[in-house]
Amino acid sequence: MAPSKHMVYFGGRTIETTVTDKGSEAHDWVLEILSTHRQEPVIVGLDIEWRPHQISYMSNKTATLQLCIDNKCLILQMFYMDWIPQVLKDFLGDSRFKFVGIEVADDVKKLQNEYGLVCSSHADIRLLAKERYPGCFRRPGLKDLALELVGLCMPKPRHVTMSDWQTRVLSVEQIEYACIDAYASYKIGYKLIVEK
Numbered sequence: 461m462a463p464s465k466h467m468v469y470f471g472g473r474t475i476e477t478t479v480t481d482k483g484s485e486a487h488d489w490v491l492e493i494l495s496t497h498r499q500e501p502v503i504v505g506l507d508i509e510w511r512p513h514q515i516s517y518m519s520n521k522t523a524t525l526q527l528c529i530d531n532k533c534l535i536l537q538m539f540y541m542d543w544i545p546q547v548l549k550d551f552l553g554d555s556r557f558k559f560v561g562i563e564v565a566d567d568v569k570k571l572q573n574e575y576g577l578v579c580s581s582h583a584d585i586r587l588l589a590k591e592r593y594p595g596c597f598r599r600p601g602l603k604d605l606a607l608e609l610v611g612l613c614m615p616k617p618r619h620v621t622m623s624d625w626q627t628r629v630l631s632v633e634q635i636e637y638a639c640i641d642a643y644a645s646y647k648i649g650y651k652l653i654v655e656k
Contacts, residue, residue: 466632468533468639471612471647477533477639479630481540483548489534490551497529503653504529505646506559506582508567509625509638521574523625527559528642535638538575539626548577555581560649561642562586562602585645588652606644609651614644 468475478489505528510520525536551557552571559582561567571577589605590597597604606612620637630638 466635466639468636468643470636470640470643471610473531473643475528475531475533475639475643477535477635479535479537479635481537481542483541483543483545486534486536486541486548487545489532490545490547493529493532494547494551500556501558501581501653502529502556503646503649504557504559505642505644505649506561506564506567506579507638507641507645508570509634511624511626512622520626522570524630524638525571525577526638526642528639528646530646533639533642535630535635537630540628544575544577553578553580557581558583558649558653560585560653561645562605564645583649583653585648585652589648592652602641602644602648605648610644610647612644612647614640 464479466477466479468477478485480486507526508522509524510522521539523537523539525538527534552559559568559579562585564582564584568579568582571579585605586600589600589609603614603616606614620633623634625634
């Protein structure tokens with residue numbers, strides 16, 4: 461698959477989304493992020509997707525890794541990557557970057573077990589929200605937090621959630637879904653950690 465740029469329009473923003481299976485494209489994306497984001501901490505929305513398993517308590521190997529900072533999103537098709545650049549490994553392992561998401565520790569562990577990728581600094585936005593607003597949330601999902609904390613109304617169509625994330629060419633719906641999940645995590649993490 462040739463590297464591709466997509467513009468995802470969500471929440472009044474245009475999110476420049478790179479979808480790729482090429483290490484060189486991932487390398488360039490990370491270098492651009494490193495050159496433009498120097499403030500600390502740098503919040504990065506992180507999410508992964510995999511093809512649903514027929515047995516509900518089991519999971520297939522991670523098919524996509526989504527990273528989002530502000531209006532820049534990277535969707536890596538991990539199943540088809542030709543190589544994983546060292547600069548991406550260094551980026552994930554750099555403690556200046558805080559990777560955020562719902563139950564992100566599980567995603568981080570899955571990435572380490574399956575691809576040897578190590579995220580040194582991460583935070584669960586669900587736990588942060590419950591600490592900040594005790595008694596307001598029981599077990600909110602990303603959609604709930606996005607609406608309540610940053611005013612984003614996220615579409616979560618089940619046919620996309622449960623789609624085949626191992627497909628060679630992601631559909632426009634899959635790209636938008638994957639981008640929006642990582643972007644919403646970024647926005648929530650930024651509000652809870654940076655804006656306070």
